[in-house]
Amino acid sequence: MQNNSRIPAILVTVLLTVLVAAGLVWVAAEAGWLSFGPSVSKGRDGELDSTNPMGKKSSNFVCEVTVSTPQGTLESQPKVYSDVMVAGLEPESKSGWYQGEYTISESRKGALRMEGTKAFVSRPAMFERFGQMITQEEFTLDLSDGAFVQTLTFKDGTRRHMLKGVCAKFTKAPFTK
Numbered sequence: 140m141q142n143n144s145r146i147p148a149i150l151v152t153v154l155l156t157v158l159v160a161a162g163l164v165w166v167a168a169e170a171g172w173l174s175f176g177p178s179v180s181k182g183r184d185g186e187l188d189s190t191n192p193m194g195k196k197s198s199n200f201v202c203e204v205t206v207s208t209p210q211g212t213l214e215s216q217p218k219v220y221s222d223v224m225v226a227g228l229e230p231e232s233k234s235g236w237y238q239g240e241y242t243i244s245e246s247r248k249g250a251l252r253m254e255g256t257k258a259f260v261s262r263p264a265m266f267e268r269f270g271q272m273i274t275q276e277e278f279t280l281d282l283s284d285g286a287f288v289q290t291l292t293f294k295d296g297t298r299r300h301m302l303k304g305v306c307a308k309f310t311k312a313p314f315t316k
Contacts, residue, residue, distance in 0.1 A: 197229040200280065202287050204239070204304030212270045213299065226280060226287065226306060228258050235260035235278075239302055241268075241291060243276055256283040264291075271295065280306055 202224050207217045226237035227245065234248035235258060243249040249262035261277040268291075275292035289302035 197227065197231065199309040200226045200228075200285075200287075200306035201309045202226055202237070202285075202304050202306035204287060204289075204302045206239075206302055208301060209269050213293075213297070215269075222302075224302075225309065226278070228260070228280065235280075237278055237289070239289060241273075241276055241289070241301060243278065249276065249278075257281045271297075278302075 204222055204224060205219060206222050207219050209215045209217050222239070224237060224239045226235070228235045228251060229248070230251065230253075232248075233251045235251040236243050236245045236248045237260075238244065243260060243262050247262070249260040252259050258280045259277065260280075261275055264273045264276045266273055272294040273291050274294050276289075277292070278287065278289040280287050285305045285307055287302065287304045287306045288300055290298050290300050292298050
């Protein structure tokens with residue numbers, strides 16, 4: 140007889156447990172911690188689009204880079220240090236820029252072209268460093284993994300990577316989706 144009196148208590152406990160678990164799942168889904176729908180992966184920081192990797196939005200990126208600068212000539216021992224800088228891509232004007240050691244600045248942007256998920260920004264140059272004339276500045280930013288590489292091209296055709304690192308999309312306040 141005692142077993143029959145326990146059945147309603149067990150059923151009520153199971154029902155309450157299911158309701159609490161369902162409530163917790165609902166709260167987690169509303170908070171964005173869980174997603175039950177199909178996931179739309181658009182690459183790094185949601186910037187990639189299937190037809191045009193950059194879409195039409197300008198984007199700024201914060202980059203953590205390693206700078207490798209020769210001290211005298213290109214053959215001299217380089218000074219190597221870490222730095223943080225900002226880069227920007229502006230697909231609507233087909234231009235880009237970065238702030239760094241040898242900059243393609245916001246006021247003197249370079250030409251942007253896309254190849255898949257990789258952005259190439261370049262600009263002709265005419266200045267002397269390390270005993271050689273620099274003829275072009277270029278940087279690449281891979282939107283799939285954030286890889287950043289800045290390259291200088293010298294008059295004799297040699298190319299040298301000066302900055303390498305990784306970038307992430309920079310979001311300004313308010314931080315809404």
